[in-house]
Amino acid sequence: MNYYQLTPDVIADALVSVGIYIDSGLMALNSYENRVYRFKSDTDGILVAKFYRPHRWSRQQIQEEHDFLFALDDAGVRVAVPLIRDQNSVFEHGNMLFAVWPSVSGRQFEADNLDQLEALGEQLGRLHTVGEQFVLHHRPQLSTDDYLLRAQRVLEQEARIPNRLRGEFFARLNEVVEKATALYRPKQQLTLHCDCHVSNILWRDGLWLLDFDDCRTGPAVQDLWMMLSGSRQEQLLQLDTLLAGYETVREFDAAELSLIEPLRAMRMVNYMAWLAARWSDPAFPANFPWFNTEDYWQQQIRVLSDQLQSLDAVPLSLTSWN
Template sequence: MDYYALTPDVIIDAMMSIDLHVDSGLMALNSYENRVYRFKSEQEGAFVAKFYRPGRWSQAQIQEEHDFLFALAKGKVRVALPLVREQQSVFSFNGIWFAVWPAVAARQFETDNLDQLAALGEQLGRLHNVGEQFSLVARASQSVSDKLAVAREVLMTKAAIPAKLKDAFFTQLDALIARTCDLYVVNNTITLHGDCHASNILWQDGPYLLDFDDCAQGPAVQDMWLMLSGSRQEQLLQLDTLLDGYEQEREFDRRELALIEPLRAIRIINYMAWLTARWLDPAFPANFPWFNTPDYWQQQLGVLQEQLQQLNAPPLSLTSWG
């Protein structure tokens, strides 16, 4: 089936294939990598269905994501668990893998609320306690240098970078990649959420962690740094608050603070490459109209230059904080 032809009738048929009836409220949610829909069943309540983009994850890799969620729930981490039918949580309809979750009735996580940040830190500590014991086998790890080489190739071959900018852009990109690889030295990896930002967290008397689609092996700080924003002093306060909660559950290796700016560089590069690689998907030009224009690439050249400066600056440190 064409992934771009997930019409309401197809979605309803897919739900009926697992004996789940769509009675009202079928609505597409903001998701670009996968297709996600919310609906109501009169008998069983509100649900969210996710149709996985073909070719991105295998059934085994999706199942590993779900198995991690079940392990997290046993470890008292607040996560939404996928629906199970006949001992299965990964389903297929017309060649597309999908899964269904009960909808969480909650409000958006507030990144500027220190009480919520501390509670998130505690949940991340619990998550990482489980992640330390849970190995991802189906999702083979790839080195940062290999990932960034793939991203560079996508940008070189598919991005509409103006000819007059191309040499300067790739000179700066190569310098940033080289410096990032030099600085990204990881002493210990665990299984992580992998994409822990505010849009993947809800609040209902505590944080709920959602969307483990990008769960991966990595350093603990990878699940924290996206919560930091604003001035250096503001980031130190946010970090200190997160760690107050985190270290109620497990110790945090302060050496990992030096990985924050390399992780930011990795995200910047991969985000550009992701948008480039997905540009033929009709959802992307519609939702990112500012991308792939001459002005965008001029701005990104400045972003690369600024990030290289950040890599050469002293990393965040809590030794003189508080």
């Protein structure tokens, strides 16, 4: 089967193989790394099927994500858990792995709503309490080797950067990689969501955490820092609100705040490399037309220069707020 041309018939056949029948409404959702479809089944209501991109995660690594979701659900964390058929949650059809979830509907999470932000902190505290005990044996750590050094090599080999900009771009990139690598020294590692941003959170009678596809081991602050934006004072207010909820469940190590800017650099560089590596997938040029343009790479030179300054700046501190 061709992952890049999943037809409705192929999707239906895969679902039928695990006893799920499409009643109506098969619709592709906004997902690029995997292929995700929403539909109404004749017995289980509205469901979401995810077909995993080949060679990204092994079956064991996908199963670990699912097992973590089951553990979180058992602990009262609001997450969607995949359907189980014949004691399995990871299915295979042809040469593709897939899974099926009940659809979770709700309002978009409001990052500027302090009540919702505090609720997020509390849910992340519960998630990390489970994550301290749930050991990943097959999924990787959040590391500079992967997010910076590997990503740097991908950009050198695959990014279509205009020749006149390559020198300046890689000079800035190399500085960011060197500085962020030196600063990223996490002490405690636990199992994380790892991609906790507003698009992966819904509000429906409370907060729901979605899409654990990037789940891996790393420092707790990785699941917090993407909620911080605006001026330094605004970020301190957001952080204080998040931790008000978080610390009703578990203590947060304030020393991890020094990891925020290295983590931001890692996400920034990895994102550029992800787009470059996926450019042969027809979905990417269609949905990211601005990537690989001269304007884009000029902007990234400016972004990397700004990030160098952020890496040199004094980290956020709870004492400066209190």
